[in-house]
Amino acid sequence: MKIAIVDYGVGNLHSISKGLERAGAEARISSSPDEIAEAECIIFPGVGAFGAAMDVLRPAAGAIRSAIEGGTPTLGICLGMQVLFEKSEESPGDGLSVFKGTVRRLNAPRVPHMGWNNVSHTDDDVFNGISGDAQFYFANSFVCDPTEKVTICETVYGERFPAAVRKGVMFGTQFHPEKSGEPGLRLLANFIRISEECR
Secondary structure, three states: OOEEEEOOOOOOHHHHHHHHHHOOOOOEEEOOHHHHHHOOEEEEOOOOOHHHHHHHHHHHHHHHHHHHHOOOOEEEEOHHHHOOOOEEOOEEEEOOOOOOEEEEEOOOOOOOEEEEEEOEEOOOHHHOOOOOOOEEEEEEOEEEEEOOOOEEEEEEEOEEEEEEEEEOOEEEEOOEHHHOHHHHHHHHHHHHHHHHHOO
């Protein structure tokens, strides 16, 4: 399966590439709009600012959006989840808008949110084999506010907010599965399995 990790000028590309490798998949890091749009699976990594990421993605946004809405399995991680929404308080301008809703600043005593948190997840198959008390690693100052029923996982840090969303084969995680030990690797492996079943 051709997996594209979208390079929009942020760090963390090596971590997610290695995380996928440990989960049994190989991926290519790419900033080519054609390669991304033609990939069989798209991953948007985390770390960075909404506006800067969208400045890089904007020229290819239409093609990427069409591919995602056409059924290409997609995983957005942290910032990568946020750019899949419509807008963000962090920066002016539109996101990719494949999830309905906006991104806003986290309401917590200390921001950014850095560290391990428990999550409460549904029986969604991307969490198959992951215990209900598993912890995942977060590093975020902003959170997503969906206006459609897509939340499959929540966490609490200052407030309760979506830790993972899903619509069909589009997924987003506010946490970093590639930095979350065995539960994170299991989630990545589940995502790859779900993606392969769509082929």
